Amino acid sequence: xxxxxxxxxxxxxxxxxxxxxxxxxxxxxxxxxxxxxxxxxxxxxxxxxxxxxxxxxxxxxxxxxxxxxxxxxxxxxxxxxxxxxxxxxxxxxxxxxxxxxxxxxxxxxxxxxxxxxxxxxxxxxxxxxxxxxxxxxxxxxxxxxxxxxxxxxxxxxxxxxxxxxxxxxxxxxxxxxxxxxxxxxxxxxxxxxxxxxxxxxxxxxxxxxxxxxxxxxxxxxxxxxxxxxxxxxxxxxxxxxxxxxxxxxxxxxxxxxxxxxxxxxxxxxxxx
Amino acid sequence: xxxxxxxxxxxxxxxxxxxxxxxxxxxxxxxxxxxxxxxxxxxxxxxxxxxxxxxxxxxxxxxxxxxxxxxxxxxxxxxxxxxxxxxxxxxxxxxxxxxxxxxxxxxxxxxxxxxxxxxxxxxxxxxxxxxxxxxxxxxxxxxxxxxxxxxxxxxxxxxxxxxxxxxxxxxxxxxxxxxxxxxxxxxxxxxxxxxxxxxxxxxxxxxxxxxxxxxxxxxxxxxxxxxxxxxxxxxxxxxxxxxxxxxxxxxxxxxxxxxxxxxxxxxxxxxxxxxxxxxxxxxxxxxxxxxxxxxxxxxxxxxxxxxxxxxxxxxxxxxxxxxxxxxxxxxxxxxxxxxxxxxxxxxxxxxxxxxxxxxxxxxxxxxxxxxxxxxxxxxxxxxxxxxxxxxxxxxxxxxxxxxxxxxxxxxxxxxxxxxxxxxxxxxxxxxxxxx
Numbered sequence: 253x254x255x256x257x258x259x260x261x262x263x264x265x266x267x268x269x270x271x272x273x274x275x276x277x278x279x280x281x282x283x284x285x286x287x288x289x290x291x292x293x294x295x296x297x298x299x300x301x302x303x304x305x306x307x308x309x310x311x312x313x314x315x316x317x318x319x320x321x322x323x324x325x326x327x328x329x330x331x332x333x334x335x336x337x338x339x340x341x342x343x344x345x346x347x348x349x350x351x352x353x354x355x356x357x358x359x360x361x362x363x364x365x366x367x368x369x370x371x372x373x374x375x376x377x378x379x380x381x382x383x384x385x386x387x388x389x390x391x392x393x394x395x396x397x398x399x400x401x402x403x404x405x406x407x408x409x410x411x412x413x414x415x416x417x418x419x420x421x422x423x424x425x426x427x428x429x430x431x432x433x434x435x436x437x438x439x440x441x442x443x444x445x446x447x448x449x450x451x452x453x454x455x456x457x458x459x460x461x462x463x464x465x466x467x468x469x470x471x472x473x474x475x476x477x478x479x480x481x482x483x484x485x486x487x488x489x490x491x492x493x494x495x496x497x498x499x500x501x502x503x504x505x506x507x508x509x510x511x512x513x514x515x516x517x518x519x520x521x522x523x524x
Numbered sequence: 525x526x527x528x529x530x531x532x533x534x535x536x537x538x539x540x541x542x543x544x545x546x547x548x549x550x551x552x553x554x555x556x557x558x559x560x561x562x563x564x565x566x567x568x569x570x571x572x573x574x575x576x577x578x579x580x581x582x583x584x585x586x587x588x589x590x591x592x593x594x595x596x597x598x599x600x601x602x603x604x605x606x607x608x609x610x611x612x613x614x615x616x617x618x619x620x621x622x623x624x625x626x627x628x629x630x631x632x633x634x635x636x637x638x639x640x641x642x643x644x645x646x647x648x649x650x651x652x653x654x655x656x657x658x659x660x661x662x663x664x665x666x667x668x669x670x671x672x673x674x675x676x677x678x679x680x681x682x683x684x685x686x687x688x689x690x691x692x693x694x695x696x697x698x699x700x701x702x703x704x705x706x707x708x709x710x711x712x713x714x715x716x717x718x719x720x721x722x723x724x725x726x727x728x729x730x731x732x733x734x735x736x737x738x739x740x741x742x743x744x745x746x747x748x749x750x751x752x753x754x755x756x757x758x759x760x761x762x763x764x765x766x767x768x769x770x771x772x773x774x775x776x777x778x779x780x781x782x783x784x785x786x787x788x789x790x791x792x793x794x795x796x797x798x799x800x801x802x803x804x805x806x807x808x809x810x811x812x813x814x815x816x817x818x819x820x821x822x823x824x825x826x827x828x829x830x831x832x833x834x835x836x837x838x839x840x841x842x843x844x845x846x847x848x849x850x851x852x853x854x855x856x857x858x859x860x861x862x863x864x865x866x867x868x869x870x871x872x873x874x875x876x877x878x879x880x881x882x883x884x885x886x887x888x889x890x891x892x893x894x895x896x897x898x899x900x901x902x903x904x905x906x907x908x909x910x911x912x913x914x915x916x917x918x919x920x921x922x923x924x925x926x927x928x929x930x931x932x933x934x935x936x937x938x939x940x941x942x943x944x945x946x947x948x949x950x951x952x953x954x955x956x957x958x959x
Binding site for chain 1: 691692702704705746749755
């Protein structure tokens with residue numbers, strides 16, 4: 253497949269993983285029912301940066317995160333985090349799924365949900381103790397929800413639920429945070445509170461990779477950008493990468509042809 | 525300690541209910557209540573084959589066979605769902621009926637050689653259970669108590685041991701899997717536990733009634749609490765209550781209806797009792813029950829109606845319109861949110877001394893006027909705000925403000941006051957009262 257001339261990725265295609273990268277993806281392809289969603293993704297996110305994944309609906313943003321965490325099967329590809337396979341650095345990575353993926357009527361309190369962030373470090377069979385509960389309380393306090401600890405989660409507003417998810421990630425004390433649309437349907441105050449927390453994490457040395465849907469704020473909130481539409485259109489520092497050409501290549505007409513081809517390919521394999 | 529016949533039946537019933545409540549709670553909060561139904565039917569071929577192999581109703585073979593066919597049914601449901609492109613419910617319906625009929629076939633075909641009765645499989649034989657005893661530490665104990673006790677211990681032990689893993693995979697399988705707790709393994713583990721529970725229970729109450737005890741007590745418990753550990757505890761207690769009530773009503777209810785000394789199936793009545801308990805909780809539970817919710821919405825509607833009435837009195841007073849009592853009540857009656865409630869609204873207003881009839885006309889009291897003023901203030905602030913900020917056409921302002929005024933607390937009113945700047949009148953030229 254020839255790359256259209258105006259698409260100039262700032263990260264060179266290479267066969268080597270960058271050992272300094274927080275996350276380094278090589279040749280990743282993911283398909284749903286043989287319909288490719290991500291094609292040949294090569295990506296390095298430097299350690300200690302605040303990175304946004306941006307792209308149109310169906311571009312594979314969530315898929316990229318899930319595939320990195322082995323939550324979706326890969327057709328091909330290799331993912332390294334801090335130079336190691338994901339399974340061996342599991343405890344250094346925190347994941348914030350989309351808010352709609354869980355049942356908010358589930359019988360747990362806000363504190364229970366946040367405490368779930370500690371489960372990974374606890375490992376199998378060890379119950380939640382005082383230390384974990386304290387850590388969870390502290391995290392709730394950091395997102396401004398300490399008064400809501402005992403609330404059943406369905407009694408929280410959408411923005412509060414999103415902050416509970418953020419607190420659950422905080423409590424994991426990770427080095428790499430993968431967040432799927434933490435700003436989806438939250439009010440302006442919550443959005444500011446979340447941005448503050450992200451910046452705090454960033455200044456304490458963590459790397460954050462965040463799926464973001466708002467092009468208006470992306471340059472303000474983030475310093476690194478990954479433009480995605482079924483493959484990485486461009487990735488790099490915000491100033492150099494967020495260009496009109498790259499945006500056109502991500503959201504414009506040319507790539508919908510690729511999408512059509514993928515749909516056709518999916519149909520073809522199904523008929524066979 | 526020895527128990528009489530009824531005592532043993534109740535004990536067996538309580539054991540069955542407690543066994544079912546634990547996996548049942550996890551299934552229900554996962555939105556997989558139907559899976560309990562599917563598994564309880566799908567274990568049948570496993571039970572039949574285990575029985576054929578060992579030739580006895582006790583022993584591990586039946587449990588092994590049931591666990592295998594239960595998990596197989598769960599796996600096949602997943603396969604049919606994914607590959608057959610049918611929804612999960614339909615996939616379950618396909619798989620568990622197939623398994624169940626296979627099991628029935630096996631039992632009927634071998635009925636000559638083995639002592640396993642299809643009716644007994646469906647409805648259980650709790651009345652016969654106390655008669656089939658074994659000697660345990662010098663006591664005559666019904667044989668069925670042993671497997672039930674073992675499964676109960678296993679259910680309690682595993683839930684205590686794996687509470688956090690089960691909770692995490694049930695609430696957020698994605699995160700749990702990313703943390704190293706593979707949601708699929710816990711899913712199939714829960715299926716094994718459910719299958720083992722079904723085998724232990726089916727002999728006492730049959731496969732159909734097991735479903736009721738898996739689903740109804742946890743569903744009732746969820747009406748009372750929103751914490752998982754209490755859901756399990758309460759589901760166990762309510763299941764036990766259903767067993768006790770079920771047995772006693774089996775002894776007495778046919779007597780009321782038929783007037784004879786007949787009694788009816790205890791197992792059947794246990795299922796009925798668990799349903800009655802669920803319906804009771806769904807109706808009367810504080811907070812979540814139908815009545816509680818209706819009461820809250822009725823109370824809200826009353827508050828809105830009273831506030832509307834006060835607002836009307838305030839506006840009349842403001843424009844110095846003098847109307848007599850009958851005219852004012854006529855006006856109130858025509859307000860859609862007061863309407864038929866007028867009598868109750870006036871009673872509440874009088875009882876709260878918000879307004880009184882003076883000289884044949886309704887007059888606001890001081891406290892009524894204060895309440896009405898802050899309501900009208902909220903209304904006019906909203907109109908001003910919406911006209912300026914949201915560019916809502918002025919013909920629509922009133923309806924929007926009419927809703928918002930009832931949910932505006934003083935803090936919000938102050939924020940609105942700041943937002944609308946130094947406006948002193950609303951868009952219709954009416955003065956905004958001071959706070």
